[in-house]
Amino acid sequence: MLKALVVDAKDNVATALNDLNKGDSVAVEIEGTAVDIQLEQPLPFGHKFALKKIKAGQAVIKYGEVIGLATAGIAVGEHVHVHNVEGLRGRGDRQ
Numbered sequence: 001m002l003k004a005l006v007v008d009a010k011d012n013v014a015t016a017l018n019d020l021n022k023g024d025s026v027a028v029e030i031e032g033t034a035v036d037i038q039l040e041q042p043l044p045f046g047h048k049f050a051l052k053k054i055k056a057g058q059a060v061i062k063y064g065e066v067i068g069l070a071t072a073g074i075a076v077g078e079h080v081h082v083h084n085v086e087g088l089r090g091r092g093d094r095q
Helices: none
Strands: 013-016 025-030 033-038 048-050 059-062 065-070 085-087
Touching: 013 025, 013 059
Parallel strands: none
Antiparallel strands: 013 048, 025 033, 059 065, 065 085
């Protein structure tokens, strides 16, 4: 059963397709290669987790597009959400 989805090869996050538990091993496909990611926290349906280490200030990429910047370092398998990502859309103070 597919637990998570990676939409674009450039993505550094995947999206949970159902509620997932801390410690779950989630298989995702990145550019034709299967990768197992162990989750660091429980993840609700539709939330994101890191596929790669993301440094503070680095772009968070979903759908092949930058959706925000990491406000702190994010480890592989860590929940990626408003607590560690700053959105960029509609801000007006960033170009």
